[in-house]
Amino acid sequence: MDQIIVQILNGLDKGSAYALIALGLTLIFGTLGVVNFAHGALFMLGAFCAVVFSRLLSLSHEVVDETRTDFLGNPMTVDVPYMHDIFGPEVGASIIDWAVPLSILFSIPVMIAIGFAMERGLIKHFYKRPHADQILVTFGLAIVLQEIIKAFFGANPIQTPAPTAFTGSFDFGAWLGFDPLTIMYPYWRLVYFFFAVVVIGGVFAFLQFTTFGMVVRAGMADRETVGLLGINIDKRFTIMFAVAACVAGLAGVMYAPIVAPNYHMGMDFLVLSFVVVVVGGMGSLTGAVFAGFLLGILESFASMPAIVDLLPGINQIVIYLVAIIILLTRPRGLMGRKGVMEE
């Protein structure tokens, strides 16, 4: 029983990331009709927003410490962060410690700007082109973005720790009445799950309860009619692209302490997120979120030693296996709408 709870918990944080990325993908597909293979790169850029912001906060000036020597025997130069100079060592250190959560504030305008530039600069030219062209250009863009990141940050993962207050693990076992230390779950992953729930809830509320959201939903259902009513739907869809980029970026920012950011992390999530979208049903936002959590948990279960011993390699194919079964039995996915990607 405890193992099952452990794997459900593990699936939740991975599922949260899948759900956030798939939500953005579905938003873009539903509004603009574009299959955006660069969406994983937006997730990666988000994670690197956390890296950049951490580095900005840690910007230092060098002070020569005559009492110590470096590896060549010269007097050692010690880096003193400007934050320490401005706020004093204690407050300065706390600000640097909280770099990842603070990065959210930094990444929102950055990701919106990136989303805006991406849509206006490149993707809008491909609206009327076949899906194959859109896939090729966005895939190419993803490769360009990750190579740029590699050129600046190198190929190795960059550790971006969570605030010290969240570094430990929560003893779920003791909390649920099992033996202590049997079900441990890192605090930050809990934070990530709740953060994902809040962001997903926010996007749904935005679409459901605002006039803007209502127009966007109407545009998703029938773009032409909304246009005929004199509403500039293209402008709203551009904003939705930026919102989707921001959601993927935020997912990346908060994921940075879970898996150290590296230039390739977007690609790792991209393919799985597409499977999530297809399983959830093309164009269905609730389907994307539901499928994200479902596949995250399934993947987690399939990695249990007992199951891998029974079916070696199942952990690597389970998501695709489930996708095949669902598409065979429900060709539109779990919550797919009629007519989407079917013409």
Place this chain on the structure above:
Amino acid sequence: MSNKNLTRRGVIKTGAVAGAGLVLPTYLRAQDSGFTNAPTGDTVTLGFNVPQSGPYADEGADELRAFELAVEHLNGGGDGGMLQTFSSKALDGTGILGKKVEFVTGDTQTKSDAARASARSMIEKDGAVMVSGGSSSGVAVAVQALCQEAGIIFMAGLTHSNDTTGKDKKANGFRHFFNSYMSGAALAPILVDQYGADRKAYHLTADYNWGYTTEEAMASSTEALGWETVNSVKTPLTQTDFSSYIAPVLNSGADVLVLNHYGGNMVNSLTNAVQFGLREAEANGKKFEIVVPLYSELMARGAGQNIAGILGSQNWDWKLENQLGDRYSGTNAFVQSFGEKYGFPPSQAAHTCYVQTLLYADAVTRAGSFQPCAVVEALEGFEFDGLGNGPTTYRAEDHQCFKDVVVVRGKENPENEFDLVEIVEVTPTEQVTYAPDHPQFAGGALGSCNNGA
């Protein structure tokens, strides 16, 4: 084909072109001295095949820095680095056999096919007489086999799998870096000493060649000293989040987690293990411990504070001579040259590549020829010192270097990003030496050296 296309002129033209095509390679070979890419002018070209893109690009960049430094020193530039401390005095800073050393580089991308393609290009197009570098055993084995076929000497870079000088060994290939068996043999006694003999280990192993040999080496070495292996789980090489593999460890009855991972895998699995509280946990009444058999400074930088207190092994460390004295002479000379040129200390990947280049140049000079079989003969059984690892031997039976192995531990309070590990102990050569026919190295044969051409 219809007959009306077949004209006398056409037949003569085709014949001439085909004839020239057949004759050309023979002509190219005819000007050498019976081996592939024999240098004819006043320069000699070496091929440095390193990962310039892909997950180990940072290690590749450090290897390339070391190669450039080695070439500079061979040509008489800079401060001479380890040429000053090397026990063999054959090299005098005038290139190799009086020929100025030039080099070409290739990108392995840490993919066997890409690495073979770039090595082939360096051999066939650029005329490289030796190929070196790399940061993966899969790549090393693939390029080594190619060099054997082509009649080129392969001086392996960072490759740790037993198979490189085990079942996949080749007469034209040489490895200075240590291997999985040596990591196990060096680490096991120290693990028992530090954590006790009554321990239960859980292995997470990267699902490829290097992972298997490292797991086998670690399990057999620790079991021989009383440890029990509770479980071993293979993890996909592409895995980034190891939480579903880490979570069951605490309930498995194990009290030690051995991470047979390298590169990004190591950074991520270790980070996950620390996040799940394994460092603070207790099992079987003992403090839970984590072991990383193969350490790398560059990976340690990636793992940050998570490596604090974790034991592992290394081929070399830039602090060796400062901390353990003259036995490791050459270390400071290399660190000085490298540090002055690049502003930070070299990694073990850089060290092994620098040393391999010097060893090749030295062997050619002592043999008086670039001919691969003469170089092989000069390297086989070669005993040397002053290259940073203490007294070292290139064993003739498998072309593996035998030398001390460094056991390190992640520092609790590192002073800077280059000083992340502390040397715990150096395991002497005798303790990590094995018979050439040891079961972990069984199968395969060196074969005979190939001059190519």
